[in-house]
Amino acid sequence: MNEISVQIKINNNNYERNIKPNTLLIDFLRDDLGLTGTHSGCDTSQCGACMVLHNNSAIKSCSILVAQLNNQEITTIEGLQDKDKLHPMQNSFRNNHGLQCGFCTPGMIISAISLFNENNDPTEDEIRKYLEGNMCRCTGYQNIVKSIEEGAKDMREKG
Amino acid sequence: MTKHDKNLKGITRREMLVGSAVAGTGLVVGYSGLPGAVGGAREALAAGSWDHQVFLTMDNAGIATVHITKAEIGQHVGTALAQAVAEELEVDWNDVRIDYPDTEEKWGFMITGGSWSVNWTFDRNSRIGASARIALIEAAAKMMGVPAAQCSASNSVVTDSVSGSSRTYSQILSTTTIDRTFSEDEMKALTLKKFGEYKVVGKNIPALDIPDKLIGEARYGIDVFVPNMVYGRLVTNPTRFGAVPLSADDSAAKSIDGYAGVAVIKEDPTGVNTGYVVALGETYWAAEKAAAAMKVTWDSGPNANTSSADIVQAAKDSIADESQGFTWVLEGDPEGAMSKADTTVEAEYETSLGYHGLMEPINCVAMESNGIWHLFTGSQFQGRFTAMTAAALGVDGKNVVLHQQYCGTGFGRRLEPDGAIISALAAQQIGRPVKLIYTREHDLRFDFHQTHTVQRVKAGVNSAGKIDAMSHVVAAGWATKRMAPGFLAESVDKKGKIDQFSTNGSDHWYDIPNHYVRSVENTTAMAATPPGQLRAVAPTWTWWANESFIDEVAHKIGKDPLDMRLSMLSATGKNAGTPPNTVGGANRLRNALIVAAGKSGYGVKPMPENTAMGIASVASQERGSPSWTAVVAEVHVDPSSGEPTLKKITVAMDVGTAVNPDGVLAQIQGSALFGSSRVLHENVTMTNGAIDQGNFDTWTPMRIHQAPEIDVTIIQNGHYPAGCGEPVVTCVGPAIANAVFNASGARVRSWPITAEKIKAAQRGA
Numbered sequence: 001m002n003e004i005s006v007q008i009k010i011n012n013n014n015y016e017r018n019i020k021p022n023t024l025l026i027d028f029l030r031d032d033l034g035l036t037g038t039h040s041g042c043d044t045s046q047c048g049a050c051m052v053l054h055n056n057s058a059i060k061s062c063s064i065l066v067a068q069l070n071n072q073e074i075t076t077i078e079g080l081q082d083k084d085k086l087h088p089m090q091n092s093f094r095n096n097h098g099l100q101c102g103f104c105t106p107g108m109i110i111s112a113i114s115l116f117n118e119n120n121d122p123t124e125d126e127i128r129k130y131l132e133g134n135m136c137r138c139t140g141y142q143n144i145v146k147s148i149e150e151g152a153k154d155m156r157e158k159g
Numbered sequence: 160m161t162k163h164d165k166n167l168k169g170i171t172r173r174e175m176l177v178g179s180a181v182a183g184t185g186l187v188v189g190y191s192g193l194p195g196a197v198g199g200a201r202e203a204l205a206a207g208s209w210d211h212q213v214f215l216t217m218d219n220a221g222i223a224t225v226h227i228t229k230a231e232i233g234q235h236v237g238t239a240l241a242q243a244v245a246e247e248l249e250v251d252w253n254d255v256r257i258d259y260p261d262t263e264e265k266w267g268f269m270i271t272g273g274s275w276s277v278n279w280t281f282d283r284n285s286r287i288g289a290s291a292r293i294a295l296i297e298a299a300a301k302m303m304g305v306p307a308a309q310c311s312a313s314n315s316v317v318t319d320s321v322s323g324s325s326r327t328y329s330q331i332l333s334t335t336t337i338d339r340t341f342s343e344d345e346m347k348a349l350t351l352k353k354f355g356e357y358k359v360v361g362k363n364i365p366a367l368d369i370p371d372k373l374i375g376e377a378r379y380g381i382d383v384f385v386p387n388m389v390y391g392r393l394v395t396n397p398t399r400f401g402a403v404p405l406s407a408d409d410s411a412a413k414s415i416d417g418y419a420g421v422a423v424i425k426e427d428p429t430g431v432n433t434g435y436v437v438a439l440g441e442t443y444w445a446a447e448k449a450a451a452a453m454k455v456t457w458d459s460g461p462n463a464n465t466s467s468a469d470i471v472q473a474a475k476d477s478i479a480d481e482s483q484g485f486t487w488v489l490e491g492d493p494e495g496a497m498s499k500a501d502t503t504v505e506a507e508y509e510t511s512l513g514y515h516g517l518m519e520p521i522n523c524v525a526m527e528s529n530g531i532w533h534l535f536t537g538s539q540f541q542g543r544f545t546a547m548t549a550a551a552l553g554v555d556g557k558n559v560v561l562h563q564q565y566c567g568t569g570f571g572r573r574l575e576p577d578g579a580i581i582s583a584l585a586a587q588q589i590g591r592p593v594k595l596i597y598t599r600e601h602d603l604r605f606d607f608h609q610t611h612t613v614q615r616v617k618a619g620v621n622s623a624g625k626i627d628a629m630s631h632v633v634a635a636g637w638a639t640k641r642m643a644p645g646f647l648a649e650s651v652d653k654k655g656k657i658d659q660f661s662t663n664g665s666d667h668w669y670d671i672p673n674h675y676v677r678s679v680e681n682t683t684a685m686a687a688t689p690p691g692q693l694r695a696v697a698p699t700w701t702w703w704a705n706e707s708f709i710d711e712v713a714h715k716i717g718k719d720p721l722d723m724r725l726s727m728l729s730a731t732g733k734n735a736g737t738p739p740n741t742v743g744g745a746n747r748l749r750n751a752l753i754v755a756a757g758k759s760g761y762g763v764k765p766m767p768e769n770t771a772m773g774i775a776s777v778a779s780q781e782r783g784s785p786s787w788t789a790v791v792a793e794v795h796v797d798p799s800s801g802e803p804t805l806k807k808i809t810v811a812m813d814v815g816t817a818v819n820p821d822g823v824l825a826q827i828q829g830s831a832l833f834g835s836s837r838v839l840h841e842n843v844t845m846t847n848g849a850i851d852q853g854n855f856d857t858w859t860p861m862r863i864h865q866a867p868e869i870d871v872t873i874i875q876n877g878h879y880p881a882g883c884g885e886p887v888v889t890c891v892g893p894a895i896a897n898a899v900f901n902a903s904g905a906r907v908r909s910w911p912i913t914a915e916k917i918k919a920a921q922r923g924a
């Protein structure tokens with residue numbers, strides 16, 4: 001298979017790589033770049049563990065080709081911090097015990113930030129609707145909702 | 160597997176060594192295998208003959224690392240176990256770390272499950288912390304030239320109460336040699352703190368491994384990459400168990416870019432399955448395409464005609480045949496009492512096949528290097544993984560090492576070493592490291608499912624409205640018989656062996672003067688659906704039957720189900736309980752029921768139309784190690800469609816002592832959802848030997864927008880800490896079924912509880 005050249009900005013770093021045209025974003029992130037914080041739970045677009053931010057919105061990296069993102073920018077869980085400072089949404093998940101095994105967590109946090117970007121003061125119902133595509137098998141979801149409510153509040157206040 | 164009490168006894172037979180090899184190098188704490196077999200701790204360390212289980216290491220900066228041999232599967236157990244050590248060690252919590260060592264004998268027996276982790280190890284870890292503290296105080300006293308008796312430790316500092324001078328742990332550990340042996344009697348005699356005196360235990364300390372998980376730094380099994388590895392992908396066997404590949408034609412696969420060959424395994428001596436075809440690729444994509452292109456001829460094996468209905472029928476037949484199975488409980492004269500009963504009630508309950516539904520599917524990287532096999536994966540039973548992989552490979556068990564990774568959930572699935580065995584066999588065949596990842600379809604179809612169960616329960620009620628006799632037959636696949644036959648239990652009449660872990664829970668805490676339980680192995684289920692341990696195990700089904708049934712009896716004789724339960728929990732005789740684990744006995748279950756009823760407004764709170772509460776209580780997991788738990792479920796049933804909606808779950812749970820209350824709360828919320836999802840949303844069925852469901856579109860767990868409100872009360876009374884990850888799973892099911900009945904008049908006796916079953920029950924079908 002012939003390789004193609006792509007340019008993609010990930011977490012503020014520019015990558016220029018030759019890749020196979022059928023390379024999925026998730027495999028590129030995990031296998032080629034070692035950014036294993038983006039998780040894979042189903043490969044079929046049903047669990048949300050693989051979400052990354054693209055134009056401020058969550059997309060499922062298991063269902064998009066790197067080639068489709070040529071010359072574009074994405075952010076993964078590894079790119080949310082400001083140096084050693086956690087993103088307010090990460091911080092809120094920590095403070096509210098919003099995770100247990102942590103496998104769904106990157107997807108949850110990315111999805112929550114994406115929700116905030118659309119609606120900066122979501123109600124509990126809106127949070128639950130928006131996160132329908134993010135599965136968690138550990139929590140009772142309550143602490144996740146709490147984490148997102150508080151994280152959104154913190155993000156609002158920090159502007 | 161073993162019962163907790165064996166383990167607690169086991170450790171006290173040994174000496175404990177606290178020591179450092181060379182002055183100023185910190186210390187190591189561990190139990191010796193045999194008392195007196197080596198010299199002191201220092202000698203053993205210096206000679207390199209330290210062969211003890213190592214639990215705690217401190218470096219010369221005073222950093223204390225507690226070695227956690229339990230899998231981190233989302234329960235944050237490491238933090239709770241470290242809290243127990245830190246409490247007695249009097250170490251500054253900021254200096255506490257945990258790690259997850261690889262398998263070597265020094266780490267001892269490794270298994271995670273059964274809500275046992277904290278329950279097993281609390282006392283042991285407290286004593287480890289205490290002995291290290293004493294050694295540090297003695298060393299500091301010597302440094303200061305004062306008697307140890309007038310010194311005490313707090314916050315990583317030893318202070319002489321007379322002069323007021325002090326030494327930090329770091330100062331001690333960076334200058335002196337510690338060499339202290341505690342005999343068995345000394346270990347036993349250590350005075351430990353009590354409830355009310357704790358500074359670290361009982362605090363909501365954020366789990367130590369949360370930060371890594373928040374920033375994408377935690378490494379799960381699926382995140383492991385090694386040089387020169389290929390990806391492995393299973394070609395789907397035609398049946399769950401028993402199929403053998405006769406040949407694999409890879410001519411079409413050969414043209415796939417990155418195809419790296421095929422491993423055809425026609426025999427697995429460990430019996431995890433009967434054969435595998437693993438397609439290999441330089442990339443995951445290539446392995447996936449190659450698997451699809453592989454033409455495999457299979458012998459489908461002996462289960463190719465088995466379907467769910469056959470498994471159920473086999474169970475029913477074995478229940479009807481009284482010669483089958485063995486007696487698990489026999490109290491009084493059940494037959495005689497039953498024949499004299501005023502009223503009898505009888506019902507049959509089923510639970511469906513259960514899928515663990517790991518978030519991170521089964522995976523393993525297997526690699527051979529200089530004669531040593533390395534396995535990289537998350538495991539809940541490390542010793543089993545290495546021993547069985549060694550057997551499959553035909554190598555010595557010493558030459559297999561497991562490198563523990565974080566687990567994206569576990570629920571008992573990671574007790575099974577199939578991923579390790581298959582990746583290792585494939586790696587052996589092709590001579591390169593193999594990273595095997597199950598697709599979601601494989602994870603679901605080749606799970607070690609929770610067995611399908613059928614139970615028949617019958618009660619004889621006397622004229623005073625009391626249950627005088629109860630008989631209960633449990634028919635299930637026996638996971639323990641498959642996994643660890645040595646742990647089958649003797650039946651009460653000594654006529655045979657019983658899988659206690661498929662039966663427990665039926666030996667409940669109600670006053671039933673004449674009580675009979677028979678446990679039967681469902682051999683059809685055993686053959687076609689190799690049963691595994693799924694979170695909460697037998698109590699998931701035994702309490703489902705018990706607690707649905709108590710409500711049925713109450714309704715039949717016109718009693719309130721809560722009153723009925725309370726009237727049977729007198730906490731007398733065998734239900735009085737004994738220290739430490741069951742002290743208080745059935746009274747603690749009573750209390751939990753009263754708290755849950757009160758918190759939920761049971762019988763008091765006005766309910767909207769077609770909405771009702773249902774109550775249930777359990778003493779899971781085992782009779783010897785219960786967490787006393789009650790649940791009230793609030794359910795709405797749509798009168799036209801029959802659709803049940805779970806509105807709210809109220810939980811009251813007596814855990815004795817909550818080592819980390821925030822962690823306990825999270826575990827309870829999670830288990831409430833897990834159990835509700837299982838009962839209302841999850842179904843696994845078999846047709847012609849194969850599992851019908853293949854992904855999250857057909858196996859549909861409860862999601863965030865469907866989840867109920869969960870209100871939790873943790874009851875603490877200072878008794879020994881009980882496990883908290885599983886009991887609620889076993890209690891929500893019957894509470895929901897009882898609420899459905901109260902809301903709609905429909906008694907559903909099988910899982911999942913669906914609109915169709917509710918409508919059918921309403922029609923009297």
Ligand code: FES
Nearest residue numbers: 041046047048062
């Ligand atoms: S891996 Fe992308 S949605 Fe599950």
Ligand code: FES
Nearest residue numbers: 100104136137138
């Ligand atoms: S925290 Fe484990 S799956 Fe969500």
